[in-house]
Every structure is written in C-alpha cells, then in structure tokens.
Amino acid sequence: MAFGESGPATPIKRTPFYAQLYVQVLTAIVAGGLIGHFAPETGVALKPLGDGFIRLVKMIIAPVIFLTIVTGIAGMRNLGSVGRVAGKAFAYFLFFSTIALIVGLIVANVVQPGAGMNIDPATLETGAVDDYVKKAKDQTIVSFLLGIIPETVAGAFVDGNLLQVLFLAISFGIALSTAGEAARPVVRLFEALGAGFFRLVAIFMRAAPIGAFGAFAFTIGKYGIGSIANLAALVVTFYLTSLLFVIVVLGLVARGAGFSIFTLIRYLKAELLLVLGTSSSESALPSLMDKMERAGCPRKIVGLVVPTGYSFNLDGTNIYMTLAALFIAQATGITLSLGDQLLLLGVAMLSSKGAAGVTGAGFITLAATLSIVPSVPIAGMALILGIDRFMSECRALTNFIGNAVATIVVSRWEKAINEDQFAAVFTHHKFGPDTALPGPEADPD
Structure with missing residues (x-):
C-alpha cells in the first residue's frame, strides 16, 4: 500500500520477546553500561557506534519531515486549518513550557540542592564551558528568526535545520495544494518517496541496539557513575522533578484528552529506550511521527507539531x-530575590525557544540565559558540566514524551483523531510493530 493511501488495517503479528526492538535496546543499554563501567577505555572507544547510528537517523529526518508535511498539506481542502493548527500548537507550547520553567523554579526553592556548598566562583576553572558560552552569545533573536529561512532550497536539507525544512515544506505544500490537479503527479511522486523513506526508517531502526550500546558504553566509560556522586542531589532532584511533571502535569493533560500517560509511555517504550541510550530525542523522531499516525493522529498535524x-x-x-540556574546560585552562596527569579524565568522563556533536541543544547541554552542574568555567575556552569550528560538523557526523555502528548492534544482540539486507531492503541493496547513501516492511513481532511 502506498504512502498516504487508506486501506484495511494490517494484522498485528506476535513476535518473540527477544525479537522486539525495545528488548534489544534495553539489553544493549545494560551491556553498554557494564562495558563502560568495567572497561572504561573500551567503552570510550565504542563511541563511533552511537555516533554512526545518530548520523543514520539524522540523514533521513529532513526528507521524512518534508515529505510528510508536503503530502499532508497538499491533500487538504481547507488551507486555513494549517494556520489554525499552528496557532493551537504554539499556544500549547508556550503554556506548558512556562509551566515547566515554573516547576523547576519552585522545586529548586523548596529542595535547595545547592545549599551549603559555599563555592567561590573565582576558584572555578571555566575553560571547559567557554565554547558553550560563545555559542550561546551567537544565538540572538534576529539570527534565530533569519535562520528559519534557508539560503537555498537544498541548503535546508544539507544543514539539517528542522525549522528550515518545516518552513520549506509548509510553503511548498501550500503551493501544491493551490496548484490543483496540475500538481497531482508531484504529490503522488512524493507519496511514493515517503513510502520508501519510511521503509528506510524501519531498516535503520534495526540498528538501534548497536547505536544505544555504543553511546551508553561511551557515556559510562567517559564520565563514570562516580562522577555524579558529589552532585547527586541535583541529579536526583532533576530526575524526580521531571518524573513528577510527566506523571502529574502531562498525566492530567493526557486524561483530559482521553488517554493514559502510562499507556502512551508503554506504546513508545522502544523509542524511549533509544532516547535514553543515545541521550538524543532526535534519534527517535522519525519513529515518533510514524507511531503518532498509527495512533490515529492525522499526518498534517503530526508533521507540524512534532518537528x-x-x-x-x-x-x-x-x-x-531554572533548576540548574538556582542550583548554581545556591552553590555559590548567592541569594536571588523574587524579582531576580522572575527575570530569570522571563529570560529562560525566550532563550529556550529554538534549542534543538540534541545532546548539549540544554547546556548551551542555560549559558544563554545566565549570560543575560547577571545575578548568577556563568562560571558556575563548570560545576555541572561533568554531570550534564546524565541530565541530558532525562531532558531528552521528558521532551520526547511532551511532544507526543502535544501531538495528541492538538489532534483532539482539531477533532481530527481517527477514533478506531486511537482506541486500538489506548483502549485495546494493540500496539503493533516496534519499528516504522509505510502505510499509515491518510488524513481525511
């Protein structure tokens, strides 16, 4: 069945547990962790396995997003719905991003993980964070907005900039839609290409255990579990806060949208384990888009909301x-007034926009925030550089789940959910295959 064609549901085949992707990825993570712990040099040497897998996935992200959005918009009868969907998505993003910032601020004030460390910022070695600070200063609002527009059509794909690909795909999808029947051959060609790329995603995802094995072995071998001992309070606080946010905040949102957050997590277990192993939510982006379509979300919404x-x-x-910023302030003995914290919140709201879902982006964004807020010494970032990799995994997992919830919620707001597919996943727990396959049902709009 061609990409974008509707048709009868494919029967779900039961596969042995050892052949399921999430079992293979989990086994690879455990094996990688053991090698990284007991043979650190070998673990570090396995880094190319993780890097190679992430490159494979990033190679196909741009065409998958482009083809998904173009074919979705080109088949729409009401182009006004594109702006409506985008408006609802951004309203959702702004609200819950702000809630997340406030949650981090409240938890930092209540738990105070950095209190009592009494560290003099002047004694910190800041050379390791200088590159992050430089990258942060290069990110201005104007440069970010101009960066959405690619210099050439091919440039969007060459650079792999998701927002540039999104901009180009929406523009071209609208152009094809307004061209009418004359553009149908191009749309059919893109649908066929989409089927091929989704099959390619399925093929590449079979290498996910190898990528997770190499990436996790490197993380443990390079940084070691012991590196988090001195800063365990911050790591544990961050993980528990993120877990609380997912279960309580996103859980309530999910319930309001007619599904269980725990069922969603179970549905995405293979992708979540992959994100955990690679510390990058981008590694599972194509598979997330496929899973959301299989759960009944229309392609045009998946294509807009996920990327x-x-x-x-x-x-x-x-x-x-916000949690890390207040930790640094507490660790260096700086008391922030309510006004200082509100300023920090406002700056963080702006600087957090445009950070990509890749390893290290959170640290760069934190540097951008602290470089504008003079109350918190940016040198304090040296305190958490060594454990940032471990917190990167939690950031990526929380971001990933948040985007899955957002996609379903916006689809609900648009009343565009395929109820049969949605019930199959969230009521009857018929999850189907772990990897992406072509042939999700077409958007009826």
Whole structure:
C-alpha cells in the first residue's frame, strides 16, 4: 500500500520477546553500561557506534519531515486549518513550557540542592564551558528568526535545520495544494518517496541496539557513575522533578484528552529506550511521527507539531534551566530575590525557544540565559558540566514524551483523531510493530 493511501488495517503479528526492538535496546543499554563501567577505555572507544547510528537517523529526518508535511498539506481542502493548527500548537507550547520553567523554579526553592556548598566562583576553572558560552552569545533573536529561512532550497536539507525544512515544506505544500490537479503527479511522486523513506526508517531502526550500546558504553566509560556522586542531589532532584511533571502535569493533560500517560509511555517504550541510550530525542523522531499516525493522529498535524515541538516544546530542558540556574546560585552562596527569579524565568522563556533536541543544547541554552542574568555567575556552569550528560538523557526523555502528548492534544482540539486507531492503541493496547513501516492511513481532511 502506498504512502498516504487508506486501506484495511494490517494484522498485528506476535513476535518473540527477544525479537522486539525495545528488548534489544534495553539489553544493549545494560551491556553498554557494564562495558563502560568495567572497561572504561573500551567503552570510550565504542563511541563511533552511537555516533554512526545518530548520523543514520539524522540523514533521513529532513526528507521524512518534508515529505510528510508536503503530502499532508497538499491533500487538504481547507488551507486555513494549517494556520489554525499552528496557532493551537504554539499556544500549547508556550503554556506548558512556562509551566515547566515554573516547576523547576519552585522545586529548586523548596529542595535547595545547592545549599551549603559555599563555592567561590573565582576558584572555578571555566575553560571547559567557554565554547558553550560563545555559542550561546551567537544565538540572538534576529539570527534565530533569519535562520528559519534557508539560503537555498537544498541548503535546508544539507544543514539539517528542522525549522528550515518545516518552513520549506509548509510553503511548498501550500503551493501544491493551490496548484490543483496540475500538481497531482508531484504529490503522488512524493507519496511514493515517503513510502520508501519510511521503509528506510524501519531498516535503520534495526540498528538501534548497536547505536544505544555504543553511546551508553561511551557515556559510562567517559564520565563514570562516580562522577555524579558529589552532585547527586541535583541529579536526583532533576530526575524526580521531571518524573513528577510527566506523571502529574502531562498525566492530567493526557486524561483530559482521553488517554493514559502510562499507556502512551508503554506504546513508545522502544523509542524511549533509544532516547535514553543515545541521550538524543532526535534519534527517535522519525519513529515518533510514524507511531503518532498509527495512533490515529492525522499526518498534517503530526508533521507540524512534532518537528516544531522539537524546537519550541522542550519541557525537560525548561525544568533543567531554572533548576540548574538556582542550583548554581545556591552553590555559590548567592541569594536571588523574587524579582531576580522572575527575570530569570522571563529570560529562560525566550532563550529556550529554538534549542534543538540534541545532546548539549540544554547546556548551551542555560549559558544563554545566565549570560543575560547577571545575578548568577556563568562560571558556575563548570560545576555541572561533568554531570550534564546524565541530565541530558532525562531532558531528552521528558521532551520526547511532551511532544507526543502535544501531538495528541492538538489532534483532539482539531477533532481530527481517527477514533478506531486511537482506541486500538489506548483502549485495546494493540500496539503493533516496534519499528516504522509505510502505510499509515491518510488524513481525511
């Protein structure tokens, strides 16, 4: 069946547990962790396995997003719904991103993980964070907005900039839709290409255990579990806060949208384990888009919300920013007034927009925030650089779940959910295959 064609549901085949992707990824993470712990040099040497897998996935992200959005918009009868969907998505992003920032701020004030450390910022070695600070200063609002427009059509794909691909895809999808029947051959060609790329996603995802094995072995081998001992309070606080946000805040949102957050997590277990192993939510982006369509969300909404959310709906990153900023202030003995904290919140709201869902983006965004807020010494970032990799995993997981919830909620607001597919996943728990396959049902709009 061609990409974008509707048709009878494919029967779900039961596969042995050892052949399921999430079992293979979990096994690979455990094996990688053991090698990284007991043979650190070998673990570090396995880094190319993780890097290679992430490159494979990033190679196909741009065409998958482009083809999904173009074919979705080109088949729409009402182009006004594009702006409506985008408006609802951004309203959702802004509200819950702010909630995440506030949650991080409240938890930092209540738990105070950095209190009592009494560290003099002048004694900190800041050379390791200088590169992050430089990158942060290069990110201005004007440069970010201009960066959405690619210099050439091919440039969007060459650079792999998700927002540029999104901009180009929406523009071209609208152009094809307004061209009418004359553009149908191009749309059919893109549908066929889409089927091929989704099959390619399925093929590449079979290498996910290898990528997770190499990436996790490197993380443990390079940084070691012991590196978090001195800063365990911050790590534990961040993980528990993120878990609380997912279960309580996103859980209530999910219930209001007619599904269970725990069922969603179970549905996405293979992707979540992959994100955990690679510390990057981008590694599972194509598979998330496929899973959301299989759950009944229309392609035009999946194509708009998921890639846009990867830059604008970063709940985990937002919790991390306010929590880490106050940790640094507490550790260096700086008392922030309510006004200082509100300023920090406002700056974080702006600087968090446009951070990509890749390893290290949260640290760069934190540097951008602290460089504008003079009350918190930016040198204090050296305190958390060593454990940032471990917190990166939690940021990526929380961001990933937040974008899955956002996609379903916006689809609900649009009354565009395929109720049969939705019930199959969230009521009858018929999850189907772990990897992306072509042939999700077409958007009826």
